[in-house]
Amino acid sequence: MRIAIVGPAFPYKGGGAHHTTELAHRLAAAGHDVVIESWRAQYPGFLYPGQQTISEPEGEPFPGTRRRLDWRRPDGWWRTGRALRSCDLVVLAVLTPIQVPSYLGILAGLRRPKVFPGGVGGRPPSGRTPVVALCHNVLPHERKPYDEPLMKRLLRGVDGVLVHSEAQADLARTLTERPVRVAEMPAHLPTAEAPVQHDAKVRRRLLFFGIVRPYKGLDVLLRALAEGPDDVALTVAGEFWGGLDDTRELIGSLDLASRVELRPGYVPAADVPGLFAAADALVLPYRTATASQNVWMAHEHGLPVIATDVGGFAAQIRDGVDGLVCTPDDVASLAAALRRFYSPGEPERLRSGVRPVDHGPLWAAYLDALLQFTGGALRGGAR
Template identity: 60%
Template sequence: MRIAIIGPTHPYKGGIAQHTTELAHRLAARGHEVRVESWSRQYPARLYPGQQRVDTPEGTPFPATSYPLSWRRPDSWLRLGRRLRGPGTPGSAAAADLVVLVVVTPIQAPAYLGILTGLRGLAGPRGRAAGTRPSRAVLALCHNVLPHERRRIDEPLVSAVLRRCSAVLVHTDPQAKLAAELTAAPVRVAEMAPHLWTAADQDPARSGPASEPTRGPASGPAREPARELLFFGLVRPYKGLDVLLRALAAGPEDVRLTVAGEFWGGIESTRALVAELGLGERVTLRPGYVPAEDVPALFAAADALVLPYRAGTASQNVDLAHLHGVPVVATRVGTLTTSVRDGVDGLLVPPDDPAALAAALRRLYEPGVLAGLRAKVAPPDIDSAWDGYLDAVLEPC
């Protein structure tokens, strides 16, 4: 099958770009003819206040990748859609049998709609209005159907895209319910497969699935607690760093916290809250993109990763922590409720509740609790997870 994946990949950074790249590798390893169609300019810099690109790949780049799309060139949207439709039948040399449209943000909806316009045939399927849906099968792969922090225009923009696709793939049941409210197209659910990376996993000659990252010990020798916690990743309001800081102030007095990641919209409000809570000696802020080679040391120094999200769908950070043998303290939102086993390899608390999170941090440092959690941490079964995920992607539209 000829498959075109439209989405971000290297040199763009972050989990969605990593997932797009790994999806391409895994589909190619199954024998499909795969291309990644990506962005030369993804969106205006003013709309993303952090670092968009990196020099060192986060994993192995997919060789059959081109960059025809630009947010400021609407002609590039239409031209890509027409090229993927091909000059004739679905078996023609230029055509894609399946187009996977990676839905990242409503900001890109006009570009998606331009691509879908180019994909439309002269007549729609029987029973549908001609030209409503593309003549090629199009799967909308939604990492989040709608943003965590929404604007009024987001819902109609995303709905316009999803209604023109053949099927929609989401990662959780609540997201499936949300998608079904926006489109009559079939909606399928598959748990997001891990797309983990390390500095060692960057062989540019590789053409198959990503080599399995070096795994930290799931249950290494017992060690004394470092009294150090980690918050890792892009800092945005819905991720609840302010909740964690308030919990830290009310929790064990000698526990420290490292915050490593880009700060969406600036760091000053966080610095002010740290000072207000008297945590200046206990909180280390490490703003900016964290390169792959620095990730193992961050997790090795931490007793636990803390994910105090107010809302969420799926997070790769749980798998990343477990890959390094680190338990997770998280809130009961999205897939965190199932990927963290409360009292087994982590602790779960209600969202947006500093008192409950403070109590969980005190429990974490009760005698034997941390060691017991570390002993039960198991690395993710990456290959099995991807097998199921690919089956969902390739299900007929």
């Protein structure tokens, strides 16, 4: 089949770009003719406070990548859609409602003769290219008033929706009657080239890694650290989407300045192994979550994970075997988990239980769920 994926790719960074690229590689390896329609200018700067692009690729770029889309050129959105009419499947990688206007423009170019004609029995009309919205998040963790109307408009205009958890599927079904399918998101972030061999030393240091936003609960972790073992340090590495000064003030008020290292800014893939090797565990104190790669990234680097029971964390972590699970947005619960983790012999025991995941079967199931939207799956409706 000829398949087009519309989404970010190198030089854009982050999980969305990595996922788009890995998905293209996997589909091409399965024998499909694949193209990525990416961006030369994805967002105006004020809508994305972090670093948007990088100079060196992280992982292997997909050779069939076109960078024609530009947020400043709506006419280009329509032309891209028109150029994709010959495809057997178009996948829109949806990371944020900010993308919706451009995706509606692409749909306008794809659809003949109207933008959103109805199908029969849940299937696209004969001769019409099926379009799937692949939603990393159906709605953002921190929502704006326009998010739900935009996503409702998009999800009612596509032929199917693919999400990464049952909770996200339930949310999608409140916005559209189109078929919604669930597939667990396989690994796609940069990992160590070879398994990391940790020595037996306990470093008394934890790691918080990735973009810092309120829903990720760094403030909860800092308060728990102040109540937990008083000789344990923390490294915070990642871009701050606001709140850096507030974080520094909180660290000072909790008397943690000597124990917390802040490394604000994007972390290149080359620096990731060293960060993970210097820590005893990765901590994910999220208030809410959908799907995250960070548990698998930690396990690839040989680290146990301490996480809250949100999103898919509890399914990825074997509580008491390769990590610990605690209550979200609960300082006392997280502090207790930190104390438990650092009880004598526990860091070594949990580290010994860590096993990298074989993502081949997960990717096979993921591709199957996506490709079912081109035929028989739509006859049966949503899973």
